[in-house]
Amino acid sequence: MIESVEGEVRNVDESGFTLAAGPVTLRVLCSRPLLAALAPGMRVSLPAYLQVQIEGNRVNHALMAFSGELERDLFEALITVSGIGPRAAVKAIARPAEEMVSAIASGDEKFLSTLPGIGKAKARQIVASLGEKFAGRAVPAAGGSHPVSRSQSAARAILLQLGLTAAEADGLLAEAAKTLGRNADDSELVREAMRLRTGR
The missing domain is CATH 1.10.8 (Helicase, Ruva Protein; domain 3)
Incomplete structure (x- = not known):
């Protein structure tokens, strides 16, 4: 079990980044919101998740990092939904975790269906599976004179x-x-x- 990763960001691309952690350089997948905040040369310490998948005689690993504990909690909840694996869950987190958790709690299937890889049926399934877990965490949308x-x-x-x-x-x-x-x-x-x- 890997709890977190720490080091210097070396490169950033469309799906993740490489991290120099001591003598080891790691390939790390991450969400779109975190990706937008990263740049080469930054030092970071981030919550992480290691996927280990056995396929025949091969063992495949994928390391994911998150902007914070809430984003990791959201990820770990999403992978409990049938049909959503770790890579699909990371890809689906294309909006801030607070916004996604609020949408799940309020049953906003329309919003969820716009996320990458999540259509109407999967959005309905997410709300049914996780709505109770995140109940009470919905936040009102911003409005009035403060639209951003x-x-x-x-x-x-x-x-x-x-x-x-x-x-x-x-x-x-x-x-x-x-x-x-x-x-x-x-x-x-x-x-x-x-x-x-x-x-x-």
């Missing part, structure tokens, strides 16, 4: 998990919001905040 507050909250949570202080995260997100405008989503905000932080 939900995205900013999700982006802030990701930045904090990546080791930024609350003050640093808030400052960077304020600057990112000025640059990107009020309709920027969480991934765009995180990406811009990290660009500002590294000066790239």
